[in-house]
Amino acid sequence: MSSANTIVIAVQDLAKSYGKVVAVDGISFEVHEGEIFGMVGPNGAGKTTTIECIEGLRNPDQGGIRVLGMEPKHSKYRLQKRIGVQLQESALPDRIKVWEAMDLFASIYSLSADWHPLLEKLGLAEKIKATYSKLSGGQKQRLFIALALINDPEVVFLDELTTGLDPHARRAIWDLVLGIRDQGKTVVLTTHFMEEAERLCNRVAIVDQGRIVALDTPENLIRSLGPEFRVTFRVTGPFEQNAFKKIQGVSRIEQKDDRVTIHGKGDRLLSGVVNTLEKGGVGFRDLRTEHPTLEDVFLILTGKKIRD
Template sequence: MDKVIEVRELRKTYGARVAVDGISFDVYEGEIFGMVGPNGAGKTTTIECLEGLRRPDGGTVRVLGMDPHREGLRLRQRIGIQLQEGSLPDRMQVEEAVKLFAAFYPHPADPQGLLERLGLTAVRRIPFGQLSGGQKQRLFIALALVGNPKLVFLDELTTGLDPHARRAMWDLVREIRSEGRTVFLTTHYMEEAERLCDRVAIVDRGRLVALDTPERLIRSLGAEHRVIFTADTAFDPAPLRNLPGVFRVERIGERVVVYGQGDRLAAQVVEAMAARGIAIRDLRVEQPNLEDVFLALTGRPMKEASGSETPLEGGRP
């Protein structure tokens, strides 16, 4: 596959604070590439350097073979950008905004077709200030796609959306990729990256700490699966410790947690309980995820890492 983004030793500082500290990675044509990490990790600064909105202090960046800073005008004819904090005049109507942005490009998409595809036809006459959060995000995606870009940047696309609207955005991102476009997205939602991305770059405090597919990153942990269920308090869970792949068993009142590994861990637990005639309730399986990967790599949970960061003066990392 062809490289659409090449980054080598990218560095960006704001005064004495280093926002991006020597990051290197490639993005390939046709993939959904995610940059994930807590607020303040350097994601937005990185994506803005790629878009040509910020000038790096060091390193090299090539996007579609171009230098974003020196060839920004030509590059922005071929990319689509959804900013983390985008806005439009409150009185500007949806259809008016899409037609205006279409006029900026030599070969734009059909505005009416774009509105229909993104579910905005019914609100095409509605002013921007009256749109819901999900409708605004759909409009920003329409504006990012109106130039028929080869590469689309989505910065914290689903922040502030409810779960239903967030999943609708995920479907739109997959649809964009299915059209043959490359998607570069940033997010601090690890579940979002795990569900959407072909490859993930995990960043923390301006540094790249891991880069691979979500599946390989999770598998590299060798972490435990957890089988959790409720059983009668008279039940003795000790025999479950002898099942293949089981590391340990914990019990708190009626709640039992079995820790272990293996594709049949949950099935073995259920079979063992059924063989003893013990009824179980509220069974669920918890698998390792990218949150666990971040914790293993940094020693901090994502929520704690996000809470420890503060915005930078003169830039938003």
């Protein structure tokens, strides 16, 4: 990032409980200007509570928050003029039309700028007279992005942006988010799709049970697992492990029914496995290599699979 790491959000030791349920248990992090900062974790990890404290929607029990130099608790309205928010759970009145919603929100921010180009950019120009309840899931989400961007905010918060969307709509939304960053805005998003975090985020905080268990770029998080990758294939007959253990770089071999997974590292691993299969006359199919993903990082750090 060229913008020299100006800090736009600083969260220090944030904590928030609902009754006896601890939602956020001492979270600290900083968000730099112009980056896409992601919080990933399962439902109930405390992502939404954290983001809503930053937006000024909730008051934390403890901890300090500064956003664009302001404290959300004390400067709620001043802050909300300069940020844009897409909530995880929200809606518009069923019978409101797209243009009416845009017009109303423009008036809330007392804007004079024309919002039509924004709708066009988000692919909603043809839906301008459509009623909210008649929009598809992806269109509703794009409208919420439009409303979050209508005041030309410096920081945009996107909470579970693509939950409930089909893969096609999800990819379209990803391009939009990258476009928001390219305009120089800072984006804070939460997701429980690891692929989404990997694709979009400059830095990712992995959140579990109200704490940040790791925070780094997706590449570094994955690299922290080491250079290991795996080769997997299905065998069509009996399989004898011994010959494969001798291949350079192999660390361990797993077999479950006909599915064999060979873990290891190095450039020679894949060719070694294929050669050994050919030499030994082992029948196989579905051979592929798998590189570690954020999913694996999450699994190793928290000991559980993230649920979709």
